[in-house]
Every structure is written in structure tokens, then in C-alpha cells.
Amino acid sequence: MSRRSIPQVKSFGSLAAFRDHLAELGIDLPSVDQPTPAPDGALARPLEVVDPAWGTRAVGNRFTVLPMEGWDGTTDGRPTDLVRRRWQRFGQSGAKLVWGGEAVAVHPDGRANPHQLTIHTDGHGEALGRLRADLVEAHLATNGRTDDLLVGLQLTHSGRFCRPDGDGLRPVIAERHPALDARLPDGRPDHVLSEDDLDVLAERFVTAARRAAEAGFDFVDVKACHGYLGHELLGAVDRPGRYGGDFAGRTRFLRTIIEGIRAEVPSLGVGVRFSVFDFVPFRAGPDGVGEPEPLPETPYRHAFGGAADGLGIDLAEPIALLDLLASLDVRLVCVTAGSPYYVPHIQRPAWFPPSDGYQPPEDPLVGVARLIDAATRLKQARPETIVVGSGYSYLQEYLPHVAEAVVARGLADSIGLGRMVLSYPDLPLAVLAGQPLERRRLCRTFSDCTTAPRAGLVSGCYPLDDFYKSHPQRVELAAVKKRLRTAT
16 A cells, blocks of 8 residues: 555544545544543543552543653663653643653663663752652643552563664574564674573562652653563463563563562552564565565564464463463553564554555554554453553544543553654643634654654654754764665
8 A cells, every 4th residue: 555545634624524435445433523621521531540559540631642762861761851851741742640651771781872860879869859849840830630640650661672882783583483583683683681681680670660669750651661671571372481482481570570569669559561473574565665574484473462464463361461460460551562672553653654664555544543542442341451552642632532432332441652742732621611722733653753863863843843853863863864865
């Protein structure tokens, strides 16, 4: 499918035309005719979140700021003014659940980029505590209260996508992967983690959680998504020993971390963001459109939540994971899918892919519907679990219409926003106040927020945020994009 044959969301012009297009695609996205503002609208309803750390907490509304991987910290993993600006805007957004804010590495070697934040010393924890305080202060100034605000910190290790310095990938992997290993330098990983290695890393997650609690965070997210270490282990069917093979082995790393946090930091809540399905890796075809790589084996067994053909969904194990998490008193999950490195179209639907990516192989609204449907199926299977959805930014003008219908029908508990918060951080406030959206600020999925960091530039919305429009690195970004276009 050529991108030119896919209409942009902004071209529909009306909710009726948007709905007509969904019908043509044969996908079902619920929507309301007109979102109801606070205090009566579904998106304004408080959300009760239960965890042994606090009992029951009332979160003030149904908007969530999703965690993002910043590329603008210091080289030793501390916040800069750019990071502080982003977190202050998260606080100003009006969203009452901040899911991690940032992907923070538990050790410098586990960073996905050389400017990612870390929390491997007490000093780093203190710096993150000041960052959290900036967010809370900004939220108070804009929203008038913080007792209904829940702020977490996402803990991560990037596994096969580690890039801790400026010298390229330094992958450490959970298992050999028949398709992804071929993409590594020399077609091989630098290091396959041993059981002792994973034992040490689990301890580092627990220590990082202690530092997060001391910094004032309400909960930590033990990251298990997007192809990073926690996610790769969930699909490590060929790994021998305690951390692979059957479902019990593949979930042992996650379980060990959570049990450690519960034992050592009982005052800290726990959530898990995980990729609930995955596909075989995609690549750019001869016409630049994404296509699946030939199956390295049949059936394809490495996609957690994926079907045997590598292109479908089987939620049996993700639902079993919800049961396991509930047994650990974790009932707060955030739904995502796949990885931005090898299947970005199922993880982050976009009309404009990153300059080093591939053109969408489907209308991105199909990807949005796939994500929302997966979250719905998990919520219906385990209603007692709080489910935060993702994939909503691509809906643009129609985000509030779909979001309210999803929450009102109980298909998910909260609406997660990622890229949209970079360009239009106060969108939640506008929706809750019943104000018309400012179309010029809506994220159009230009993907510059991905292209720039992959080129070593700082994170930000260069097309729409006035601050980044005038940033000196915007000129460098334009040159990078031109060079990549020429190369392809």
C-alpha cells in the first residue's frame, strides 16, 4: 500500500467522514458524537487504583502521560533543562496519571542512547526526585491540587538495543533470535546474558526501585515492552535454564523483580507496561513500504502474544501474564505492542514514518484499532485489572471522541498519550474543559521526535513546538532527513 493512497486524518473534515472511512476499512472504533466535559464526562471520572503500597488511591481523571525515551540527559544520565521542561509540561497537561514520564535505565550499560537518564546511584535518584518535584509543582500551578495525581517512574534495561555510548550498538541479549541477530553488528550479539547476569540485573531493578521510592515516586513500571530486555525474555522460548523455555521460565525475570520490590520496598506501588502482541520483524520493501521478513522458522515462536504465522495475535499468554501479575498484587498495566525498532507500524501508527524506517504497510488507523482491541480483550478477560491504553495520538481531531467512548464502555480504564503530549501537552485540559482542540498543535505523526534522536539530536517536537522550531538542531535535523531521503 502506497502512503499516497492512505488519506491523512486531518483530511476527513468531519466526524461523519472519519466514521465512513473506518467503515470502508472494516474496523470498529467506538466514538461519541460529542465528548462530555467535566465533571460529567467519562474522561473526567476518578479512577480507583489498588496496590498494597497505598491501599486504594483515587486518580483524578482518565488521561495518562505515557513514558518516553529521552535523548537529552547528560552523558552521565542526569536531567538537563530540556528534560525538566518536558516534565513540567507533563505536569501542566492535566493528566492525573503519569506512567513513568521517562524510560530510566537501571545501569548505564543498559541505556538505549548515550543521553538516557539512569538511576544507578543515590545521587541519580536525588536528581530524579527534583525532576518529579518540578512536575508536581507545575501540576499544582495549573490544576490546583495534587492529592489525586499518581506519578511513576519507568525502569528499563535495553537488552539487544543497548547503545550506552557514541560508538553504536552494544547489544546484550536474552537469547539468539533467528531474525533479529542478523541486524546486529557482524550478525551476532556482543553478549548473551547468563543466569548469573540476569540475577544481578534483577537486583539492580530492585535497588533502582528503592531509589525511586526515596525520590518520592508513587510507583515504578517494570518495563517489559518494545523489544527491550524484559520483553525479549517473555518470548525467549529457546533459552535454556531458569529464565527461558516455558511460560514460568520466561516470566521469571519479571516475577523476581516484582517479588524483590514487594519485599524490600513495600511502600512503593508497581505497574507493568508490556507489549501484549508482537509480529515477525518488518523491513522496507523495494518500493519503501514495510514488508515482513521471510519467516526464519515455521511456526514463528518468538513473538509473545503473537500467532504462529508471525502476523497475527494470540492473547492466551498475555492474559495468563495478567493472572500472574494479579497473584503478585499488580493490577496496574499499560498496553502497547511490538517494538519501534522492527515493527513500528504496530507499536506507533504513523502516516510519516521515521526517515530511517519504512512506509506504512496499512492504513495506520488499522494499527490504532488493533491496539485498542487488544486492550479491550485484556480488560474484558480480567475486569479487576486497571488497563491503560495506547495508540491514540494518531486519531488527532477524533481522539476525544474515541477516548470517551472507550472509557464510557469500560473497554479500557485510562487513555495513554505519548507523542501528542510533546506537541500539545495541555490537550487533556482542553478536552476536560469542553474546549475546541487547537488543530495547529495536534500531533500529525511527522516522526521527527524519533528521527532526531536516532541521529544523535535532542528529543522534541520540531514541527509544532515553537521552542524546538527555533532550536539550533532543527537545521541539523533537516540536513539529516535530506541525506536519508537521498540515500533511499
